[in-house]
Amino acid sequence: MKKPVLDLTPLPRAFYARPVLTVARACVGKLLVHYTAEGVIVGRIVETEAYRGPEDRAAHSFGGRRTARTEVMFGPAGHAYVFFVYGMHYQFNIVTTGAGHPHAVLVRAVEPVAGLEHMAKRRKLPETSRELTSGPGKLCQAFGIDKRAYGLDLCGRELYLAHGARTKTQTSARIGVQYAADWAEKPWRFFDPKSPYVSRARP
DNA sequence: TGAATGATTTACT
DNA sequence: GTAAATCATTCAA
Numbered sequence: 680m681k682k683p684v685l686d687l688t689p690l691p692r693a694f695y696a697r698p699v700l701t702v703a704r705a706c707v708g709k710l711l712v713h714y715t716a717e718g719v720i721v722g723r724i725v726e727t728e729a730y731r732g733p734e735d736r737a738a739h740s741f742g743g744r745r746t747a748r749t750e751v752m753f754g755p756a757g758h759a760y761v762f763f764v765y766g767m768h769y770q771f772n773i774v775t776t777g778a779g780h781p782h783a784v785l786v787r788a789v790e791p792v793a794g795l796e797h798m799a800k801r802r803k804l805p806e807t808s809r810e811l812t813s814g815p816g817k818l819c820q821a822f823g824i825d826k827r828a829y830g831l832d833l834c835g836r837e838l839y840l841a842h843g844a845r846t847k848t849q850t851s852a853r854i855g856v857q858y859a860a861d862w863a864e865k866p867w868r869f870f871d872p873k874s875p876y877v878s879r880a881r882p
Numbered sequence: 883t884g885a886a887t888g889a890t891t892t893a894c895t
Numbered sequence: 896g897t898a899a900a901t902c903a904t905t906c907a908a
Contacts, residue, residue, distance in 0.1 A: 728889070738889085746904080746905080748905090762903085762904090763903060763904085764887095764890065764903085764904095765888060766888090766901030766902040767891075767902080768891070770889060770890085772889085787889085810891095816890050817891075826903095853889075855888085855890070858887095858888085859889095
């Protein structure tokens with residue numbers, strides 16, 4: 680039995696042009712595809728979070744803050760918002776909803792599907808390690824996503840989402856945003872409880 | 883110009 | 896369990 684060929688057709692812009700909570704939930708189970716110089720890398724998304732500026736205190740676009748960094752979130756849906764934190768980690772987000780609505784979905788964890796050798800090389804870990812992609816900074820390193828991906832159109836051919844199997848989704852509070860008080864407690868994190876690659880809850 | 887800090891990971895006690 | 900690594904972005908002055 681040969682493994683069936685993966686369907687890597689990019690999802691249409693209409694998928695992203697919906698309310699951010701809808702898109703965040705819909706992203707769980709979808710495939711994240713990145714064509715790099717080394718080869719194609721594919722992962723199944725198992726954990727996301729919604730950020731709904733301007734009213735969401737935990738969002739970078741809170742209060743309608745429009746700067747060079749947040750600019751892409753104010754544009755049309757279906758683009759990549761990539762930013763750098765803690766002096767060493769990138770985070771990959773998907774701009775949703777539509778122009779003028781700075782809403783985005785943070786992709787927090789994926790399960791390796793294809794291109795394992797490239798992920799393992801970038802992460803300097805064995806291909807079997809769960810640490811390969813079980814966190815927002817980890818998956819960016821594994822996929823080779825950095826500031827060059829900022830603003831990329833996810834309806835292009837380089838970096839995009841593709842259809843995947845439907846899975847059950849659980850919700851919880853978001854992680855790492857305690858500074859945002861009551862907004863941190865909203866159940867805006869979506870994940871597949873059966874996946875071993877979901878990032879662990881905060882200590 | 884300068885200081886504070888963060889949508890994290892990793893190593894160490 | 897706690898702390899260090901490390902720098903772009905932001906805000907105050």
